[in-house]
Amino acid sequence: MNILYLKNVPFVWKNEYSNLLNYVSEERKKKIMSYKQDSDKLLSLYAALLVRYGIRNMTGYKDELTFTCIQNHKPYCNEFSNCDFNFAHTDGAILCGITFDGKVGVDIEKNNEAPFEIMEDVFCKEEIDYINGNDQRFFEVWTAKEAYTKCIGIGLVTDIKAINMIEKMNLDSLKIWKEDNYVCSLYSERDSEFCIDRISCEMVNRYFV
Structure with a gap:
């Protein structure tokens, strides 16, 4: 890949x-x-x-x-x-x-001031606890969730609060990293x-x- x-x-x-x-x-x-x-x-x-x-x-x-x-x-x-x-x-x-080899989803966001006011609408409790007011962690979870839903083909149209990305943080199929001042996420079906x-x-x- x-x-x-x-x-x-x-x-x-x-x-x-x-x-x-x-x-x-x-x-x-x-x-x-x-x-x-x-x-x-x-x-x-x-x-x-x-x-x-x-x-x-x-x-x-x-x-x-x-x-x-x-x-x-x-x-x-x-x-x-x-x-x-x-x-x-x-x-x-x-x-x-x-x-x-399989499917892939990616997302990227600039690591600016995070819109914490939307967290209750898009993140589950475990994700909110992980973010804990940290801008970069907000975008880590957000981009990971975007990449995951794009990979499996549902987009952010389902009940995204039901998708707990903290449970997937240690999977080989999920990668989160920084490029310059951007937070990047990749989720792959098979090709890690x-x-x-x-x-x-x-x-x-x-x-x-």
Whole structure:
């Protein structure tokens, strides 16, 4: 399994980024340009490019990759039916997980001041006790819960308080770590071995253009 971490995603759209739109699908292009904020457009664009970059590097595939959305709007790579990938983005950074063995879910959040006021709505008592007013621990539990629900395919639409991530903290399938000032989580169905590629936007730009 490969994890790609991209930081310092630009906040302002420039004309040069329009060239990168040629390397994503028409459907994705429409979604990117539908965002009002430049920062959201760029996060969406680089997330799509990062998936393509990662799959190509893992497989050596040189041709264009195509994707189809099926259940729960989850995209799948048509050229590699055994490939599962997931990405998440937040303020200026993107995390992407790609595996050819089972399912994967990832999440990333900037380690800012945590919204403790929502804890009673989203965390169980054991999780709240673990957090104990600590900002980083809040985002550890939050990103772990996001990654887990994305991996198993339910998203945060179920009774998420019933999912106790403290019970899963010591599982090989769950990894929580920090990259710069971001808290990252990964949950994998089977593939617990992974490496992290720390990518820059310049590397992505050179690869495609």
